[in-house]
Amino acid sequence: MRKQPRQRRSRRMVDALIDATAQCITQYGVDGTTTPRIAECAGVSVGSLYQYFSDKDALFEALGEKLAHDVARALKRLPLPESANLHDLVGGAIRFGFDMLNSREGLFLELIRNWHRLPTARVADVLQGHFLELARLYFIKHHQKYPIEDLQVRMFIVANSTLFTMVRQVSQDEGLLRQEDVAEGLTNMIVGYLGGETGPSR
Amino acid sequence: MRKQPRQRRSRRMVDALIDATAQCITQYGVDGTTTPRIAECAGVSVGSLYQYFSDKDALFEALGEKLAHDVARALKRLPLPESANLHDLVGGAIRFGFDMLNSREGLFLELIRNWHRLPTARVADVLQGHFLELARLYFIKHHQKYPIEDLQVRMFIVANSTLFTMVRQVSQDEGLLRQEDVAEGLTNMIVGYLGGETGPSR
Amino acid sequence: MRKQPRQRRSRRMVDALIDATAQCITQYGVDGTTTPRIAECAGVSVGSLYQYFSDKDALFEALGEKLAHDVARALKRLPLPESANLHDLVGGAIRFGFDMLNSREGLFLELIRNWHRLPTARVADVLQGHFLELARLYFIKHHQKYPIEDLQVRMFIVANSTLFTMVRQVSQDEGLLRQEDVAEGLTNMIVGYLGGETGPSR
Amino acid sequence: MRKQPRQRRSRRMVDALIDATAQCITQYGVDGTTTPRIAECAGVSVGSLYQYFSDKDALFEALGEKLAHDVARALKRLPLPESANLHDLVGGAIRFGFDMLNSREGLFLELIRNWHRLPTARVADVLQGHFLELARLYFIKHHQKYPIEDLQVRMFIVANSTLFTMVRQVSQDEGLLRQEDVAEGLTNMIVGYLGGETGPSR
DNA sequence: TATGAATGAGGCTTCATTCAT
DNA sequence: CATGAATGAAGCCTCATTCAT
Numbered sequence: 001m002r003k004q005p006r007q008r009r010s011r012r013m014v015d016a017l018i019d020a021t022a023q024c025i026t027q028y029g030v031d032g033t034t035t036p037r038i039a040e041c042a043g044v045s046v047g048s049l050y051q052y053f054s055d056k057d058a059l060f061e062a063l064g065e066k067l068a069h070d071v072a073r074a075l076k077r078l079p080l081p082e083s084a085n086l087h088d089l090v091g092g093a094i095r096f097g098f099d100m101l102n103s104r105e106g107l108f109l110e111l112i113r114n115w116h117r118l119p120t121a122r123v124a125d126v127l128q129g130h131f132l133e134l135a136r137l138y139f140i141k142h143h144q145k146y147p148i149e150d151l152q153v154r155m156f157i158v159a160n161s162t163l164f165t166m167v168r169q170v171s172q173d174e175g176l177l178r179q180e181d182v183a184e185g186l187t188n189m190i191v192g193y194l195g196g197e198t199g200p201s202r
Numbered sequence: 203m204r205k206q207p208r209q210r211r212s213r214r215m216v217d218a219l220i221d222a223t224a225q226c227i228t229q230y231g232v233d234g235t236t237t238p239r240i241a242e243c244a245g246v247s248v249g250s251l252y253q254y255f256s257d258k259d260a261l262f263e264a265l266g267e268k269l270a271h272d273v274a275r276a277l278k279r280l281p282l283p284e285s286a287n288l289h290d291l292v293g294g295a296i297r298f299g300f301d302m303l304n305s306r307e308g309l310f311l312e313l314i315r316n317w318h319r320l321p322t323a324r325v326a327d328v329l330q331g332h333f334l335e336l337a338r339l340y341f342i343k344h345h346q347k348y349p350i351e352d353l354q355v356r357m358f359i360v361a362n363s364t365l366f367t368m369v370r371q372v373s374q375d376e377g378l379l380r381q382e383d384v385a386e387g388l389t390n391m392i393v394g395y396l397g398g399e400t401g402p403s404r
Numbered sequence: 405m406r407k408q409p410r411q412r413r414s415r416r417m418v419d420a421l422i423d424a425t426a427q428c429i430t431q432y433g434v435d436g437t438t439t440p441r442i443a444e445c446a447g448v449s450v451g452s453l454y455q456y457f458s459d460k461d462a463l464f465e466a467l468g469e470k471l472a473h474d475v476a477r478a479l480k481r482l483p484l485p486e487s488a489n490l491h492d493l494v495g496g497a498i499r500f501g502f503d504m505l506n507s508r509e510g511l512f513l514e515l516i517r518n519w520h521r522l523p524t525a526r527v528a529d530v531l532q533g534h535f536l537e538l539a540r541l542y543f544i545k546h547h548q549k550y551p552i553e554d555l556q557v558r559m560f561i562v563a564n565s566t567l568f569t570m571v572r573q574v575s576q577d578e579g580l581l582r583q584e585d586v587a588e589g590l591t592n593m594i595v596g597y598l599g600g601e602t603g604p605s606r
Numbered sequence: 607m608r609k610q611p612r613q614r615r616s617r618r619m620v621d622a623l624i625d626a627t628a629q630c631i632t633q634y635g636v637d638g639t640t641t642p643r644i645a646e647c648a649g650v651s652v653g654s655l656y657q658y659f660s661d662k663d664a665l666f667e668a669l670g671e672k673l674a675h676d677v678a679r680a681l682k683r684l685p686l687p688e689s690a691n692l693h694d695l696v697g698g699a700i701r702f703g704f705d706m707l708n709s710r711e712g713l714f715l716e717l718i719r720n721w722h723r724l725p726t727a728r729v730a731d732v733l734q735g736h737f738l739e740l741a742r743l744y745f746i747k748h749h750q751k752y753p754i755e756d757l758q759v760r761m762f763i764v765a766n767s768t769l770f771t772m773v774r775q776v777s778q779d780e781g782l783l784r785q786e787d788v789a790e791g792l793t794n795m796i797v798g799y800l801g802g803e804t805g806p807s808r
Numbered sequence: 809t810a811t812g813a814a815t816g817a818g819g820c821t822t823c824a825t826t827c828a829t
Numbered sequence: 830c831a832t833g834a835a836t837g838a839a840g841c842c843t844c845a846t847t848c849a850t
Contacts, residue, residue, distance in 0.1 A: 009834075035821080036819075051834070161367050165363050249846095250810055257845090413830095440823070454826080572766045585759045589799075596798040597791075597794065653844080
């Protein structure tokens, strides 16, 4: 009970630093997000940064984890209409994805672009777990049998295809293609892949 | 008559620098590829590097363009069996893609991963043009009518989905998923998308 | 009566801090011994550290003094056999020295190595006084006349020669020379110097 | 033949940096010798420092090696009178040592004090080799048989005793003991040890 | 032209010490 | 008194780029 104030103070600092990191990333990009800038952005000295995070990477990791949880929560809140057919479901997810990428001044966009240089192990775990859970729920509800054998391969393909195609679409400064069209196309592709025949060729 | 040698010398130097850049990238990654290293790798002074390239980015751009042309040439040489059905065609392309990503000690892999930080406008143009041309040829040969209206959208989706899913697959150090399975899955998804009904849902 | 507890508390804190300093030195070396670490090691806040010690150096000084007293006490307890000839006496002292250097996980070793960077004035006083006293006792017991004139010089030479040679020996990671041999050699040298003719050359 | 100017330039820079390091050490001590200061002292940018030395330690190493060679050269030039008896020889060496320690504004003093924190492997090799050679020459000239068995132990003891006793003497700001007396005492001790009976006790 | 020495801003991180609670 | 969060100067090192030769 006596530690509360301290913990709350700590928590506030940690949050401030994570938020500052996010802000720097949207403002200067991942490359331009330096420890001095983060500290300044948080209105704090560099020393404080290192009191709460062992490392610049630790900050990125914390930010990633926080965002992953935010996304997971938002996903959970997505209305999954009982009667939803696969097309609406996938379409909804993709629109949700585009919304995310367009939100927060491109924070997610920049993070996903730099995926391979960031400490993403934890984040990936969180999200993957969530998506697999969603898929399982869906299949259990709509089909007794679901392709458990290659579910992982399918999820991998679907997730990455969707994600990076969206990233690329949003990254195109000039609106060469309309987001609506890309969303629709992606949806069709995914639905066709997940819902249709699965045998090789034929 | 006296200019030839000079120009040839120039050409050789430019090539050496571009090759050195590629070598540095495979060896040290994009981040570890510094101008002094490139110069040393090319057996040339930094000064010379800046004589021929205004900028580090210019070098990357030149490398990208060169590789794009290499890839385009290789694509052209791909045997497209007259009788090829769509599945074999796409499957072949995907296998070609995996081969590329696994070739040259991961050079393409590293470059595509860092896509957004590199000057890729020209490269994208070259490759996109090529793919569109391929698609047009295919459709002209096999279908009188081809969906010219949303061909660009489809190519965009297919290209990016395939490319980044492959990159992610090859990036996974631990072989969680077998490349064969991913290739097969991707192929099925693409074929289903390109070859099947195209109307929105229904 | 109300002050007692406070003073006892103070004493305990001071001791804890000094012990923590010693522990940090053995664990991280003199360079790695930071005030935050000491405080943490002592289970105390940095602030408290500065309540009791004006300065990091003050802590080192206190540690030095404490250890000097420990050593002095241990020296006093050394059995000085009545019949001891000089060789046994010196040999015993040197073995005692090696034991010290090898004890406490190298605490003394590390401190003596860093002699010149630490506040050692007081320590030197304590030890020097002790050694001179020992010497005086010995000479009084065994020789009526003792070279009071250059006793200080001799003690200085003997003490430093022995000490730093031992330190260097113990510092050698690879056991190039056997400690036994060095101890024997040192003993011979010292005995020869203290016991033999003292005139210049001859 | 065309590389000369460059090499000379390099050589000059390297020398300037090493000299600057020496100067910083005498002026600010080993702890106060920072890379920015060294660079400034040499009238050069930090970057240049790192063009010639991979590391701060590399600089210290180079300085050490240079000084070791200087000392070795000076030792070689020492007049070793044919007729020298051991006392004069050792006395000369010790006086030479004191001269060194008092020279160059205490550069050697500070370096030897910080022996254990500096990269001294090479230096030790150079000097040890030199001293062993000297010893061999002496013994060969003066005694057919020389105690080859424990020569290493003896040299180790003599060298360290002498060196660190001298260092401690010169370090004493207040001239508690006269250097002359310490030199004489050391000489006597060494001569007694090296020249006299060597059997254990007796 | 070719060279490569030189630059210096700027990145990451540490730690002795203070001060508001 | 005790606390420990906060500070910020300072250390080490990198690298894109320039410029005198």
